[in-house]
Amino acid sequence: MPIDSKIGLSFSGCLKHILKQAWPILISQWAGIAFAVLDSMMLGHYSPDSLQAMALATSIFLTVNIGLMGVVHALIPICAQLLGANKKEEIGRFWGQGLWLSCTLSLLGGLVLLFPEIWLSMSGDVPDKVRHEVAIYLRIIFIALPASLMFRAVYALCTAVQKPKLVMQINLFSIVLKALLNWLLIFGQFGLPALGSAGASTSTAIVSWLMFFAGLWILFHTPFYRQFNLTLGRPQRKYLAEILKLGIPMGGSYLVEVSAFTFMALLAAREGTFVSGGHQVLSNLASILYMMPLSLGIATSALAASAVGSRNFRFAHQIAKSGLFLSLIGAGISIAIVLMGKPLIIQAYTSDAQVAVIAGALLTIMPLLHFADTTQCMISYILRAYKIATIPFILQTVLLLGLGLAGGWYFGFGNGTGFLQPLNNLLTPGAPVGVSSLWIMCSLSLLICAFFLHVWYWKVIDEKRKFW
Template identity: 60%
Template sequence: MTPQARQGPVRNIVRLAWPMLISQWAGIAFAVLDSTMLGHTNPISLQAMALSVSIFMTIHIGLMGIVHALVPICAQLFGALRHAEIGRFIGQGIWLSLFLSIIGGTLLLFPDVWLSYSGDLPLQVRQEVAVYLRICCVALPAALMFRCVYALATAVQRPRLLMYISLASVLVKLLFNWLLIFGHGGFPELGSAGAATSTAIVSWIALAAGLLAVSRDRFYDPFKLRLGHPVWSAQKEILQLGLPMGGSYLAEVSSFTFMALLAAREGTIVSGGHQILANLVSLLYMLPLAIGIATSSLVAQALGARQPDQARRLARIGIGLGLAGVVLSLLIVMTARPQIIQIYTSDPAIAAMAYALLTILPLLHTSDALQCMLSYILRAHKIATMPFVIQTGSLFGIGLVGGWYFGFGPGYRQLDGVAALLTPGAPPGVASLWIMCSFSMLLCAITLAIWYWKSVNVRKQ
């Protein structure tokens, strides 16, 4: 009997999801801390940070998605009681993380390629972005290796380890931000470079804490955790699932990255308002993400234990819990919209821009949450290629390309009527980007739901 079969499915999903939610919120708090602290310095640094974070997160999350293939792989092994194999895969994941960090670090060294989509930016913005990304090269290996610890703890239902490390990381990040952004305690005032430096420091501290905790916890002894040497057969198995997973992650995050780059064409005020909405979307996304990952882990364990009916039941309950969380989140945010914006910025022009853009949040967040949870449930079945195709076609093809077409291309201002309802008062460029992004999320969610229904029914027969 699998661990989740001993208790009610709702309780198991919640028990696994809430520490993961806090961990995810703590992770996104890094960007929120950077945005809020730099937002009270000057708009130039805020824009530079917004562009830098968008570029770094595109590379980081795309590569992280490959490493996250360890979650369904290890969860199925855990459900099948094949514990010793889990340690072998985690070691291979560490090697894979190091290889991927070389690729990602190389991409971070060419910021002008990314910024070519943003039009004419002030020289100071370009310089700050270049410095920020060079520092992030140091953070990337630690961030990716920590994802192996994350995958292990998630697969075997030990998410509190991640929560404790993440909460501690936020406090350390806050301290180093205060020291390095503003130049307190005798440190130089580094601005956005200080934010990047603090991220690098905290990433390595978190990795060390995670490895130390796992090595000293007797619970992990049966998994025989070890590094070993790179083995192509194991690397291939991770990559077969991880590459389409990473592609899905990349499709979603890159659409937001290029939206930020395109929005920068309309100026610093628009870019700042866009960044506030993007931060809120990321913050709210953590709830369906946590529920989706928790549900996926339990579904994979049920499949490993050869309990397909339980897996389908867990999937339905997980989606229902996620939607309930979406409704509650939207009620809170939309009611406290002015107060939330004040936390991000004291600039009245940026605040007005953010207020206009936030009108589209209910449609965007609901669609985003659904596609997120469905994609994770499909990955629990080791179905990753089709979600990648669907998400890439919808989010990148329709969302991003459509946003450019109506916001900056031949279809300029053709969405003015829709924008008056969904983003009243926002410039046509950034309004079109968010409208098409929301529509693409909705289309993606519907298509993934159809594909899941077809997949589980075919397998049931």
């Protein structure tokens, strides 16, 4: 049962409840990654061209999908605050408006998927066969986008009312179904045509819609959700405006983060295939480790928002401190595993000696990178519990894109090349100057972002103390 935000819990009680909410969210996040892993593994055994087409098309789709997903995720703090305020029927109305918004965003934002040449113009000389496969992949995945975003509305509701296990179960089942459909459609089993990358996108579209319908079935057949009187209704400006007010900067933050790492990969490729491979090892590992603070952040934000909704700001602060404590403990464990298992991790990613050397040099910066990333992630989500998203968005845009990406380019490939050599030698010994500078400036920008977000959070807390 959801905790009573008016009563609260002890510090240890908060830790236990955050963990109870976070682990299903973490499983769901890992399940989401599994789709891309399955596509890569299976297409890697089908055709190099299809694998390249999938990689390009997926990067385009994820950029669009993650940005729009951030807008829909505004439902989490909104519904969680309403839960704390005991305005249960309002939760049902906001959820219905979230479905309308998801449909609209998928149709408007998804239109960019139908014009792949705009994106591929930044990718240099891509073979015509690959371009054709990318176009087909994106046309098919366009069909999946409405279902993907509407399922995010289901996910947001379940998370906000502290029932994340239902979504986790759907995500786990979807992995099995995705693997089966991939096998059937990519390779053409049982007389079906071998579709390659088009088969991968087709399976994603089918599974996305089945996940959404499964989510709907659970919501309308589980007695717990009847109290919210879930209804679609007609689009209402008041509700849509409130979702967008919080959702646009949240979606912007999501987009900034994914774009920064996308462009880092493009810049790292300037130093050659081996450097690009080493960069990809660190980037992929950082993404996997990021799932833990992300899950803790979402769980902490939902619980804190519920406390804010009940006007128990002292309890909201206690939850925030507990969530930050857990995330730092988790970061410490993750960093220790990476440092102790570094040779095995590199071996799992690559058998190429040159890529392994560069990856080993870059992984030295992982402790600083993961600590900074964990801290800024957690505090961003804690601020969203108070419906504060614009300040994090501005800070992340200026620091991650300005200081991090632009600074990394300047010191790694521009007029400032070589200026960071002492830091290169300390934090990424033996790594090429370009990719090293990118990761150093990325880590520095995340660290500064975390500091200013922390300062802003305490500003918010000082304002709320008068209500304690």
